[in-house]
Amino acid sequence: MDRPACSPGALDVSTLLSPRMRGIRASQIGLVADRGRDDPGVVKLWIGEGDLPTPPFIIEAAHRAMQAGHTRYATSLGLPRLREALGAYHARHWGVEIPPDRFTVTAGGMNAIMQAAQALLEPGDEIVIPSPAWPNLAEAVRVTGGVPVSVPYRVDAQGRFSLPLADIEAALTPRTRVIMVNSPSNPTGWIMPPDEMVALRDLARARGLWILADEVYAHFTYGGAIAPSFLQICTEHDRLIVANTFSKNWAMTGWRAGWLIYPKGLDGTFAKLGQYNTTSIPTFVQHAAVTALDEGDGFIRTMVERCGVARTILIEGLSRLPGAAVAPPDGAFYLMARLVEDEASLPLAFRLLEEAKVGVAPGTAFGPEGEGFVRICYAISPELAQEAVRRLTAVLGR
Template sequence: MSDAATLAPAADPTAGLPPRIRGVGTSQIGLVADRGRDDPDVVKLWIGEGDLATPPFVVEAAHRAMRAGHTRYATSLGLPRLREALSAYHARHWDVDVPPDRFAVTAGGMNAIMQAAQALLEPGDEIIIPSPAWPNLAEAVRVTGGVPVTVAYRVLPDGRFALPLADIEAALTPRTRVLVVNSPSNPTGWMMPLPEMRALRDLARARGLWILSDEVYAHFTYGRDIAPSFLQICTEDDRLIVSNTFSKNWAMTGWRAGWLVYPRGLGPTFAKLGQYNTTSIPTFIQHAAVVALDEGDGFIRTMVERCAESREILVTGLSRLPGVTVASPDGAFYLMAHVAGGERSLDLAFRLLREAKVGVAPGTAFGPEGEGFVRLCFAISPALAHEAVSRLSAVLGR
């Protein structure tokens, strides 16, 4: 073999892959987390995950199900008992009558989003996503051949976020197929008021568009009991898909259990999508999910109360720092803090990890509209929130 051949660069192993796969982005949250995830001294606020363990009554339910032999395949739409529990859960919290045959159990909220994108999008179809946004939304769209079109939230002088309906309408084109709403929002904490939800529903009806409503953080609201759901204002025939997960409410991020709600008549479609995506999620996890739904309202209240206290600690502490603008979010469990000075968000996140031993997510992880911001997860103990404020103040307060 010649020296030239020996020194030739290796061929790009992705060269033969479809452009939509080659173009899938790398998570900036992961870039930061990879530098500090194994450091026990880091206060880790980068991932959308609380610091509480899954409650024992859910864990024990999974153990009982395994011991009882519930370790075999289940129907791809989910166990009938779980779908009945989901129907009862929605009736209890939103006073809506959604029959069990309109639910599909998924491998977490991410798989719910992916199945929705697979069901709704042809290659080249556009989907409107308010931004900054959870990055997985846009990447799921790209994987399925769709085109994400971002509409920037407006940032108010006090640091709060707004999303005028006119901005969404201005982004529509003949290729628009789906409107995404994530309320309460990750990462902004914005929550869509019910009158604006009705207006968006009417726009979707008039234009023949679908609404994909990501309602994962509905319980995490401050000053009200629960966020409104599109299920409260839409009929069973509206072009609406609602996605949700067990991850946040019941501290079950690693269990990979979620669900979606679809219009009447689409059960066979999502049965097939579930079959060819995952076959089903583990049967014993589904039994545990029933118990989470039926017995877990108290745990949710504890989580939300804890988040409310830590939110107040972080907002109060960070607001005192020079050049930092942060507002109390209406919902979810994230702060988007704007830090003046022109430092790139990714560089700032690396610096805070290095100098303050606090792990935050760079704002640009959620789209270019997040430049200048960092996101902090406050689903943590109040004591840890105080420690994070102390460490960040030592660096940002200079």
Template sequence: MSAAPSLAPDLADSLPSHIRGVGTSQIGLVADRGRDDPEVVKLWIGEGDLPTPDFITEAAHRAMLAGETRYTYSRGLPRLHQALADYHRRHWGVEVAPDRFAITAGGMNAIMQACQALMEPGDEIIIPTPNWPNLAEAARVNGAVPVTVPYRSTGDGRFTLPLEDIEAAITPRSRVVVVNSPSNPTGWVMPMAEMRALLDLARRRDLWIISDEVYAHFTYGNAIAPSFLQLCTPTDRLIVTNTFSKNWAMTGWRAGWMVYPAGLADTFSKLGQYNTTSIPTFIQHAAVAALEEGDGFIRTMVGRCAESRAIMVDGLSRLRGVTVFPPEGAFYIMARVETGETSLDLAFRLLREAKVGVAPGTAFGPEGEGFIRICFAVSPALAREAVARLTRVLGEK
């Protein structure tokens, strides 16, 4: 019997152009060089260092022992939909009908299903940048065209997103505007007044809004970040995406959700069926426990992040060639570092010389050149250690 032929070197060239155009994660390029090194302080990925709380893992265990290991509804358990409705009422004061929720395989799958539902090949999606790269790549996977609108920065180090910049990017092919607030990687938080203005613009121009609200609880000096659900009617062209990953230290559980307009339950039932056929049933029971019992853990996480944020903002501001933009929300610092290197080369050097893993700014678009992104969802002790290591390599001002 002859051996199976090996893949031809040019086989990738036969794939559709919109798949060939999907980018490679620069965060992964850096992480792959150090992820197995126990000495590295790993601050490159949006993941805290706390374990999933016991009350969540125990809920999953009880569900498995009770036989909750079989198929269920493609949009998720009705009990989980009700827990999500209660959660949104409790934190944002909004009434969202339980049939407007779909459970997804993490926030990424929520973004992907939103893109599948809304965009045809050639449609344009407007994305503020620097941005989480998965937003643009999900659009490309579906044949859509990302159109980036750069954030502006003010004299006091804040990022802004003027509405006129978004409006100037609209063309006849525009279909969707993406908002990620609080933002990964900039830490920008969209004020309620600007959300209202963008909603008015979207209504006038028949645009959809995808609002990625995964970091809503992570704000510093402010109340919980506002949600578009506080402004929109049930039939507005809005999809909100979210995840259990950040609030409850559940990144590896791959559980998320979306909120879609009234009347689209059947659409997202089908998309859920053909994407994942729902997520594991016992994980959904754990998600119910997170929603119903996890508000105290969220407060612990946010308080811990606030302390580590202060340590890193202060420590990084003292480094030679470094300009820090203190984030209003999320748990990242986007710092400008002037060393004459590309941000990717700098990230490799800091990994090699400081044993600190950071994300290169260009992982979030070309506007990120000259920046690095640092995740501070770690213990204050680890934040101090990271600052000390970076100080030894970069030096003080």
């Protein structure tokens, strides 16, 4: 077959890409953020990122590591000392014993999800994803040739989200390979009840399916207890992969450090995936991550308490808007709220950016099931939460 000529301007070069890559979707969060990213007057609540800087004790640990010469390649699974610290962290918070050979260190939570998708999916394999969902989940699946299958959350009149296990089971087909669970959920705040986790585990065992658990927001709960983990109910031989990140707990979004936990015996597979994805993450970052795990529990508590205050301010203030549905989320640090009736999410996000100078994420960024909602990140100071309420009320309360 003749190849198209390479004359300048004669061809849309995107047509030369694989069909899989042409199907990757742009983020609607980015569409909104790009309009106001450089405006210092905007209250920016669109990105899943807290407004606190990385705590000094973590920065100082990275600095010490660099000065000590820890600036060279590391093993692709991660430093043994870091994987041991990850084991101690999980034992401390969930009472589970995970040996170092079941951890791999990744370039953030996104790379953790990507490596899991690469490990589990063949082209055409289906992965069930409750929706609305963090858009990167479905796109990572598409990059690897898999097929994301959305299972809509149920939403009541107050805006509360739920997900009966029967809805997940109804979505299974002979092509299903993986069930994705993000609990606590971004963006809905839903937390899977422990009895349903056990039932899902049993369903996965009976059907020979994998569970991919995104447990990034486990500490961000508002009932006094940490969110349960699938690690507490599964064995080292179950088809379970758990993804996590340093980004949220320790205000380390830009450091790009995360981890995966996989069944016993897969360390060789993930050593190769780590090698060919990133080689390794920076060695000094890994030393800082050890310090975060060993010394950072107090900072996590501060973050969660601060989010809880902002959560209350936003819920109480925005619930007064006429026609609004602002249900308290059980976990994570987002409000998935219906602020107005009969206005599409993306135009509403643009309007709030222009008229209120408040940046929110449109609900449809998280799938068509998010239409009518906006997502508001409340990992912010109480003062900023009050200012956001004031601005939004001035525009939407007319």
